[in-house]
Amino acid sequence: MEAKRLFSMLIGGTIGPVVILVTAIIMIWYAGAVYLNSSFLIDRYEKNNIEWTFSQLASDSWSMERPVLPSPHQIAKELKKTIWDKKITSPRSLVYHSRVTLSSSMVGFLMGTFLGILLSVGIVYVAALDRTLMPWIITSQTIPILAIAPMIVVVLGSMGIIGLVPKAMISTYLCFFPVVVGMVKGLRSPSIILVDLMNSYSASKVEVFWKLRLPASLPYLFASLKVAIALSVVGAIVAELPAGAQGGLGARLLSGSYYGQTSLIWAALITASVISATLVTIVGRMERAVNNRMGLQI
Amino acid sequence: MAKPSSSKGSESSAIDINNLFLTFETQTEPVHALSDINLKVEAGDFVSLIGPSGCGKTTLLRVIADLEKPTSGSITVEGKTAHQARLDRAYGYVFQTPALLPWRNIESNIHLPLEMSGYSKSEQKKLSQEYLSLVSLTGFEKKYPWQLSGGMQQRVSIARALSFSPDMLLMDEPFGALDEITRDRLNEELLRLWEQTQKTVVFVTHSIPEAVFLSTKIVVMSARPGKIIDVIDTNFPKDRNLDIRESKEFLKVSQLVREGLKEGHSDGS
Ligand SMILES: Nc1ncnc2c1ncn2[C@@H]1O[C@H](COP(=O)(O)OP(=O)(O)O)[C@@H](O)[C@H]1O
Numbered sequence: 001m002e003a004k005r006l007f008s009m010l011i012g013g014t015i016g017p018v019v020i021l022v023t024a025i026i027m028i029w030y031a032g033a034v035y036l037n038s039s040f041l042i043d044r045y046e047k048n049n050i051e052w053t054f055s056q057l058a059s060d061s062w063s064m065e066r067p068v069l070p071s072p073h074q075i076a077k078e079l080k081k082t083i084w085d086k087k088i089t090s091p092r093s094l095v096y097h098s099r100v101t102l103s104s105s106m107v108g109f110l111m112g113t114f115l116g117i118l119l120s121v122g123i124v125y126v127a128a129l130d131r132t133l134m135p136w137i138i139t140s141q142t143i144p145i146l147a148i149a150p151m152i153v154v155v156l157g158s159m160g161i162i163g164l165v166p167k168a169m170i171s172t173y174l175c176f177f178p179v180v181v182g183m184v185k186g187l188r189s190p191s192i193i194l195v196d197l198m199n200s201y202s203a204s205k206v207e208v209f210w211k212l213r214l215p216a217s218l219p220y221l222f223a224s225l226k227v228a229i230a231l232s233v234v235g236a237i238v239a240e241l242p243a244g245a246q247g248g249l250g251a252r253l254l255s256g257s258y259y260g261q262t263s264l265i266w267a268a269l270i271t272a273s274v275i276s277a278t279l280v281t282i283v284g285r286m287e288r289a290v291n292n293r294m295g296l297q298i
Numbered sequence: 299m300a301k302p303s304s305s306k307g308s309e310s311s312a313i314d315i316n317n318l319f320l321t322f323e324t325q326t327e328p329v330h331a332l333s334d335i336n337l338k339v340e341a342g343d344f345v346s347l348i349g350p351s352g353c354g355k356t357t358l359l360r361v362i363a364d365l366e367k368p369t370s371g372s373i374t375v376e377g378k379t380a381h382q383a384r385l386d387r388a389y390g391y392v393f394q395t396p397a398l399l400p401w402r403n404i405e406s407n408i409h410l411p412l413e414m415s416g417y418s419k420s421e422q423k424k425l426s427q428e429y430l431s432l433v434s435l436t437g438f439e440k441k442y443p444w445q446l447s448g449g450m451q452q453r454v455s456i457a458r459a460l461s462f463s464p465d466m467l468l469m470d471e472p473f474g475a476l477d478e479i480t481r482d483r484l485n486e487e488l489l490r491l492w493e494q495t496q497k498t499v500v501f502v503t504h505s506i507p508e509a510v511f512l513s514t515k516i517v518v519m520s521a522r523p524g525k526i527i528d529v530i531d532t533n534f535p536k537d538r539n540l541d542i543r544e545s546k547e548f549l550k551v552s553q554l555v556r557e558g559l560k561e562g563h564s565d566g567s
């Protein structure tokens with residue numbers, strides 16, 4: 001009886017399943033660390049003729065200087081060291097690097113959203129743009145971002161444009177696409193009957209846009225924005241990878257891999273995903289607020 | 299704020315259609331939706347268009363509303379071209395479905411045409427109150443469309459069509475999707491509205507009792523090609539209620555309509 005209650009408590013609530021899942025991931029992670037780090041350690045044991053037990057292997061593989069896969073507590077230590085203990089202005093601080101990445105991804109996100117909305121309005125209202133623009137927009141997204149990012153950074157750098165702008169542009173490049181696709185669909189979503197209704201009032205194109213097409217497109221816009229805001233972080237990080245980036249989570253990833261400091265890489269990765277998740281959550285909250293205002297609770 | 303009521307009752311008819319044809323060019327073959335339509339509607343008339351589905355009732359209503367362009371022939375609405383009449387917001391259109399904007403509450407849905415006609419905020423408020431009470435929906439101002447039943451939503455769309463005081467009401471099977479009890483009630487309500495407001499109404503239906511009960515003039519149509527078979531005038535007292543459906547006169551007119559429909563059916567195929 002007790003066991004049954006405990007079980008339903010764990011499965012039923014929202015916290016229970018999350019705790020179970022996180023615990024499982026951490027356990028698998030520790031096991032994975034042993035597995036991935038063991039071959040190096042066993043080599044060393046054999047070279048030095050050390051008798052080893054499994055418990056020794058485990059504890060050694062969880063406390064290596066340069067593990068293939070650092071264990072969770074090592075990453076936690078790294079996170080504490082670089083977020084909590086460092087001054088936030090220090091180039092060793094992850095807060096500092098996060099700020100660099102966040103500011104360029106936010107600028108890129110805003111520009112990408114603006115560009116996306118602008119293009120979608122053009123596509124929906126100008127038949128010629130519909131036919132000519134869309135193929136180019138789709139083609140633009142088939143070029144791998146890893147190939148185009150260094151080019152943009154280097155070319156703009158040679159023109160003296162460095163720092164935030166080139167990085168924001170790469171975020172823009174990634175962001176505008178989902179916004180265009182979503183907004184074109186959204187602006188075209190009103191049914192024929194509603195368009196006829198507006199025509200029966202001899203509404204102008206501008207009125208049809210503001211009173212019908214734009215409000216109808218908002219749910220589509222928010223779906224796109226959730227994708228776009230996550231992409232904006234990816235764009236900023238990718239833009240920081242080409243040589244020469246002074247700061248940002250991307251630069252951090254790069255220096256981590258230079259020096260084989262995997263816990264540094266993981267710390268940066270986890271920070272990046274926490275930032276992305278937070279941003280997506282914020283957009284989700286805004287979406288709900290807008291839906292509430294528009295009376296669309298279902 | 300009432301606009302000068304234009305050309306009511308005087309020399310020109312509310313609607314005047316002459317030798318009107320409309321053919322839809324489709325990928326397979328042309329569809330002759332309207333063929334040689336001649337129709338005169340006087341101001342204050344309640345005209346029903348009745349006929350089997352696909353006979354062009356909706357198309358004819360849309361031509362009057364300038365939502366569809368005729369292939370040939372002429373049409374004037376309140377003495378003007380249909381296009382000009384639409385620009386002047388001469389009519390309110392009630393669609394087969396309520397066509398309410400889901401993100402606007404009831405009151406704000408009624409404000410939609412008023413906003414575009416340049417009424418002030420306080421006038422909008424006053425008019426939405428007035429017309430919601432006319433369709434017995436006072437108290438629902440702040441509700442959203444999905445919180446209302448189908449019949450209530452259609453009443454909102456009627457209030458919206460009346461709110462900016464057009465001289466004419468064009469209705470395309472507005473009660474087609476409703477159950478019979480609701481439909482009867484709304485028919486009585488609509489008749490009362492028509493009496494009170496003196497509008498010209500063009501009403502599409504495929505229900506004979508509905509057409510006979512509501513109309514001063516019943517236009518019987520047939521399909522392929524869509525044309526007018528018969529125009530039947532009725533002469534019921536203005537303050538009638540549903541009880542007249544049992545009367546001899548009512549049954550006689552219904553019989554006439556039924557025969558007209560049958561006739562259209564036989565020479566159509
Ligand atoms: N936009 C259109 N394109 C092609 N054919 C159409 C179009 N609208 C209506 N039709 C055709 O015209 C005919 C009349 O349609 P409609 O006016 O909707 O009939 P009703 O309202 O009497 O049922 C039908 O055969 C229909 O298929």
Ligand SMILES: [Mg+2]
Pocket residue numbers: 355356357
């Ligand atoms: Mg129809």
